[in-house]
Amino acid sequence: AQSVTQLDSHVSVSEGTPVLLRCNYSSSYSPSLFWYVQHPNKGLQLLLKYTSAATLVKGINGFEAEFKKSETSFHLTKPSAHMSDAAEYFCAINDMRFGAGTRLTVKP
Amino acid sequence: SAVISQKPSRDICQRGTSLTIQCQVDSQVTMMFWYRQQPGQSLTLIATANQGSEATYESGFVIDKFPISRPNLTFSTLTVSNMSPEDSSIYLCSVEAQGYEQYFGPGTRLTVT
Numbered sequence A: 001a002q003s004v005t006q007l008d009s010h011v012s013v014s015e016g017t018p019v020l021l022r023c024n025y026s027s028s029y030s031p032s033l034f035w036y037v038q039h040p041n042k043g044l045q046l047l048l049k050y051t052s053a054a055t056l057v058k059g060i061n062g063f064e065a066e067f068k069k070s071e072t073s074f075h076l077t078k079p080s081a082h083m084s085d086a087a088e089y090f091c092a093i094n095d096m097r098f099g100a101g102t103r104l105t106v107k108p
Numbered sequence B: 001s002a003v004i005s006q007k008p009s010r011d012i013c014q015r016g017t018s019l020t021i022q023c024q025v026d027s028q029v030t031m032m033f034w035y036r037q038q039p040g041q042s043l044t045l046i047a048t049a050n051q052g053s054e055a056t057y058e059s060g061f062v063i064d065k066f067p068i069s070r071p072n073l074t075f076s077t078l079t080v081s082n083m084s085p086e087d088s089s090i091y092l093c094s095v096e097a098q099g100y101e102q103y104f105g106p107g108t109r110l111t112v113t
Helices: none
Strands: A003-006 A010-014 A019-021 A023-026 A033-038 A044-050 A056-058 A064-068 A073-078 A087-093 A102-107 B004-007 B009-012 B020-027 B031-037 B043-050 B068-072 B075-080 B090-096 B102-104 B108-112
Touching: A003 A087, A010 A019, A010 A033, A019 A102, A023 A033, A023 A087, A033 A064, A033 A073, A044 A056, A044 A073, A044 B102, A073 A087, B004 B009, B020 B031, B020 B090, B020 B102, B031 B075, B043 B068, B043 B075, B075 B090
Parallel strands: A010 A102, B009 B108
Antiparallel strands: A003 A023, A019 A073, A023 A073, A033 A044, A033 A087, A056 A064, A064 A073, A087 A102, B004 B020, B020 B075, B031 B043, B031 B090, B068 B075, B090 B102, B090 B108
């Protein structure tokens, strides 16, 4: 069975500083991996996806993620956090399984 | 992309009653998915609904409690039966795109009293 593990339940950064949200995966074959964002009282929106093409994937709103097979990781990054990035972030794998989520707080 | 709507957006129900949630997609899709998201938690897959066949339920979810209909390629319903306060949650439907990403409806916020 495939699974994803989000290593941090809560990440807090200051506005303008880098964001790192960590996700490890477990799969017996090369998976498709996704990051979704959920703002308070809103639906889930796809940020980016990896489907075995380029290992560095760029998404919306300045986010990107790098697929590292040797580390079984798919961490989400952004160079400079904005207040509007405060939300819940979910890593997912291609059999519809989601990680536990990481709540991102951005301090002014 | 796909645009998905859900009805109702929220409801407050008495324990022991049932609620049917509707999910409408603006394009034809093969598979639709139903998730539950309990307060402050991640998404848990309830079942996968293919048009023309019975839904496939995940471990811990049964058809008697969560019957699903899929009458055509753009519509599905999920019923939460004989509700208890533990069923209070957000229920989401989604569809899978060709690139395996999912598009989600806005969710139905259910409170059982």
